Amino acid sequence: MFDAARCDLNGACAQVCPVGAIVVDARFALDRARCISCSRCIEVCPTGALAQGLTFAVPERTRNELVEPRTAVATKGEELAARAHRVLGRSLHVRHLDAGSCNGCDWEINATTNAVHDLQRFGIDFVASPRHADILLVTGTVTRSLEIAARRTYDAMSEPRLVVTVGACAASGSPYPSGYASGQGAASILPVDVFIPGCPPRPEAIIEGLLLAVGRFVRPR
């Protein structure tokens, strides 16, 4: 949580951020696509402008909307979601794709199907084949060794299809430096419809992101 009234732009947070998610120049900006919630920024903030939030980081439809504090962003997301809802209806099939994650997000996706979070109550379930899927749920940075498999998985899906990323590394590659092995997230190779930030996001956030993707989640603005 960020309180602009208390921020004096001292930049201590940007200096300690291990993943370069914070920029402080004329204003403070936190890129939740890169943030791994390590809370080093909160520990060093001398003014108390940064504090631990009580809820999870919420999913968004565009990369820009993940930057805090939010500025008004016009997106075509609402329109797309309405169309997705019209075409796909209330029953959704999801295909999970691990494109090179630490396995944390993947376990949280698993947890959405346990008896406590019970994703199936929304008519959403996981399928074994991309050919049966409406949504591709991507974790991981898209490593060199998985890039081809990731593209083929997407290509095997029929239209209409949506892509939702889970976690910081699928959104941006962070915290792994991109290079000979690690990539820059799913958006570098696929059209992403919703980003679910977090490291890893809680199961509730993943469920919210899936509902957001198909226009079934209306967030109070």
Next chain:
Amino acid sequence: MIETQNVAADALPESCATLVRDRHARLVVMTGTDERERGRGYGLYYVFALPSGALVSIEAQVDPARPEFPAVTRVVPAAHWYEREVKDLLGVEPSGHPDPRRLVLHDDWPHGLHPLRKDFDGRLPVARDPHPHEPLTGVRGDGVMEVPVGPIHAGIIEPGHFRFGGVGELVFQLEARLFYTHRGIEKAAEGSSVERVLFLAERICGACSLSHAVAYSQAIEELTERRPGLRARLIRSVLLELERLYNHVGDVANLCAGAALQLGVYQGGILKERLQELNAAAAGHRYLFGVACPGGVRRDLDAAAQERIRRESVDIESEFRGYVDALLETESFMERLVGTGVLKHDLADELGAVGVAARASGVVRDVRASQPYAALRPGMVNPVVRTEGDVRARMLVRVDEVFASLGLVRELLGELAEVGPAELVTPIGPLPADRWALGMVESPRGENVHWLMTGARGEITRYRVRSASYNWALVPFAVAGNLLPDFPLINKSFELCYACLDR
């Protein structure tokens, strides 16, 4: 202190074999380094543990003009994957290695490029070689069928390619192509700050995150000769057991998935969820990220958190007891596990199995007992051992370890209650120049070893992570001779991370 033997590269097999034969040593980790910048060659470090728990390092330098050495694998089979990694990542050839195929790098990686060489810039992408080579060996013959699976699998699981060869449902051979989630973490650590590497270490593997963070922190503390205070060490030990608990309970539940026992999946899943919510309530994170740091811990466990853990541990113990009793009474389930996926004792021993897989095959390896760390003292942990080596044995080792771990948590909490408020982090200061050290932690899957070397200015110049998921090398042996539909069950009984292995 680690006993060190510097030998000529040509003498490596003899020296290692002698140590194993005469002093009953076992290989703990092996690392290759590029030390050309420091006026040396390529360094090879074989670290062994003696039955007493003491470590011995056999070290050699390889001439960069002739980058090869006689493979130790021929006399110490446990070295086989390590030496293949050295060949791939460092370009130093283990001559006479029985299986010199690529391991970490895939078919379309160009020849002659080695990521862990200092003159390789790890920040740049590398073009794909248009002529893939070194395919899988395969099985041929009348009526033989090959079944390729993956790298993208049908469930919510990690990627790996499996090639089953057999007749009908009987599997003769399993070849596993892994390292799809290789993210270059070891290379990324080189030249990075101690804190930056901590956040990478935590994210080698989500499910063993704390074990990795503590093993890394211990390596740093070993280098700087600093030790966290008692309170910090107790918090580490309590939370490491909570990590074991949510994994072990979840692993038993997932075993039910391998045998299509849905009720077992969901009931176990509820217990796992409770344990992860306990993690979040007590330590701020469902996977215990952000807890450990070099010098200590970043979060305290206050009286309320301690009480919550104590209370939950009692509730969960009785619920888990009921859950396990119900599983053991479900004959249709238990029958699937008996005699399935046997890992033989000698194979487990010689190929360097660790963790649950080793202990279920009668090989007593538990870092908590052999090299006690954090707040553990000798005798506090008695390894749970079985001898059958099958899926059932691996399940029962986990079950017994859950009960032992719950007891250990309460014992540690009792000690923590006696310790007053204290500084949670001992300042570690700068790293010393040109030294190496290692940290070892028993993760839910087994022994994690983090080997760390510094350069001339005390910067991190090599970071080698050997996780318990090196057990992957053993899985094909346990699968051969079984039915194909039993593979998911066997696989889940090992429950190894791909991310942990691939790095």
